[in-house]
Amino acid sequence: xxxxxxxVAVLIALTAGPALAxxxxxxxxxxxxxxxxxxxxxxxxAPDGEYDLVTFSRACGETPPNIQxxxxxxxxxxxxxAASFVSVAEATELTPRWTAEGQIxxxxxxxxxxxxxxxxxxxxxxxxx
Numbered sequence: 668x669x670x671x672x673x674x675v676a677v678l679i680a681l682t683a684g685p686a687l688a689x690x691x692x693x694x695x696x697x698x699x700x701x702x703x704x705x706x707x708x709x710x711x712x713a714p715d716g717e718y719d720l721v722t723f724s725r726a727c728g729e730t731p732p733n734i735q736x737x738x739x740x741x742x743x744x745x746x747x748x749a750a751s752f753v754s755v756a757e758a759t760e761l762t763p764r765w766t767a768e769g770q771i772x773x774x775x776x777x778x779x780x781x782x783x784x785x786x787x788x789x790x791x792x793x794x795x796x
Contacts, residue, residue, distance in 0.1 A: 703727040703747035708734065708760065712741055714769055718789065721745050722761045732758030733782075736773060738789055752785040752793065770794060 708722040718738040723745050725735060735751035753761065757779025764772050771788075774796045775781060787793060 705745045705747055705749070707745060709763065711763060711765060714765055714767070716741060718791075719743070720763050720765065720771060722763055723749075724758065725749075731756055734759055734761055734776075736761055736763060738791075751783060752788040753795075754781070754783040756780040756782055766794070772796065
């Protein structure tokens with residue numbers, strides 16, 4: 668019994684159609700998700716040069732004003748999905764500094780809701796004032 672061959676046009680339709688549908692779906696979903704914008708406020712390099720302590724705000728669509736702090740490799744931009752170790756729901760300033768012992772000291776604002784306040788990051792103790 669001879670095997671039936673699939674016409675090239677049918678083969679193209681069966682492969683290109685789903686690929687086009689998936690591509691269009693991803694495009695529409697990506698357009699619906701707001702892009703995040705990270706605005707750096709301050710950058711301080713650690714005494715040993717291993718990290719940069721960066722304070723920044725992150726805006727993703729209708730995100731309320733905020734200020735955050737994270738450690739990043741020296742000289743690198745803060746990624747939009749950076750894991751912050753302190754976050755305050757207010758457009759204010761954090762006053763960070765590296766201590767002589769290589770610890771982090773941060774002065775939190777008197778107002779604004781503190782959303783996150785870790786005691787340590789990457790093995791470095793954080794002292795809040």
